[in-house]
Amino acid sequence: MSPSYQDLIAAAREVIPEVEPADVAPRVAAGDGPLIIDVRETAEWDQGHLPGAVHIPRGFLESRIGGTAPDSDQEILVSCASGQRSLLSAQTLHDMGFTNVTNLAGGFARWKQNNHPVEIPRILTAGQRSRYSRHILIPEVGEEGQMKLLDSKALLIGAGGLGSPAAYYLAAAGIGTIGIVDDDEVDESNLQRQIIHTTDRVGMNKGESAKQAIAALNPEVQVNVHPFRVNRDNVLDLVSQYDVIVDGADNFPTRYLLADASLMTNTPLVHASILRFEGHASVFTPYDGPCYRCLFPEPPPPDLAPSCGEAGVLGVLCGVMGNIQATEAIKVLLGIGDTLSGRLLIYDALGMTFTELKVRRDPDCPSCGPNADLQLRDYEAWCAGVGSHDHAGASA
């Protein structure tokens, strides 16, 4: 005869030790408790749970436990509403090879009755759960990560070649606030690559145009349009309102200005630059990794640094590089993975190669070195000055 539910419960009790809430509560309070897996359904979890618990509905236990508990010897306490489903879940984990699994006796109900502290999760709406479901499924993101993104603010310098794809994907990802600095208007010649704009918005401010596209894609994103050029008078106030800067500028004075403002406000800077078939990308984490000036102490003279307007750029290259920036910005905001901090990624679309160079902090860096006297300067004049050198001036 097949075993009944009661038989399964009884068999699991033989194998899985039970822990009373009162016995584990002090450890949970002290932050050195076991990994707590709550296997209830989402609607139950939303009503409250043990502090620090991780939510894996029972139906997903086998598929998701590896991402949460990679070590099979790890101490795991399973909880549910009354201690039955968690007992069977604990049996499953035991069968999967987890050696140190216990069950919370009486479940969340007894925990709550005994007045132990309860965490009530901030929850995503049903609409958000649906929209961001593919993010939520990723263990490194999950609901918590998605909420972090919803609370995040990213500042895009330029809604051009790099800013267009970056803005699109950051908006789709649910970055709560996106600031777009651009004083330029949409031109027909932009549309080969600046995909956030449309033919019928030619002539409109690029920030406004991007705002319309983002509203159509994800109306819950707050878009702040800053229809001016970033300069040393406004940069600190602007940058300090955001958690990350995505640099899609088209000139060196702005890039060096942003690099210094990133250090002064301790705001990570996600860098990319593009020309023809080639793109550079890196992440500059203030005082933790190298800064832009550690990598490029001085800008080249204008004839060695043509703009895309002068030398051209493959439209789709902008998509690759802008999306690398969006990827890095999301990782920075979530605090996950290895960013490009300390590395320069060079993408050669013509050869279809990715090359990685090591970038190290310059101990003598005039911006982030220990003896740096960092203050905002006249970057136009400085770039023109160092750019002039004694350069012979042959045209590339």
Place this chain on the structure above:
Amino acid sequence: MSTVKIPPVLRQAAGGERTVEAKGANVGEVLTALCEAHPAIGKQILTSDGELHKFVNVYVNDEDARLMQWTDTPVGDDDTLLILPAMAGGQ
């Protein structure tokens, strides 16, 4: 002969090539050979005193030559030199 990767802005000066071979036992010698073969590159990356401009980064494989022995950094036949000026484009 080591391989020198030419950045987009210098390719015209290198006859349109993305990589060129150049002889030399160290970074300085390889760059001298490169500039002799392609004088237009020399005009772009060298000062009138024949020194490398500060805005030119040179990598030997994935390491910044400035953080090694700069122009004295030894270069073998299997090594790749990469000339890397900053790029500003974003729009």
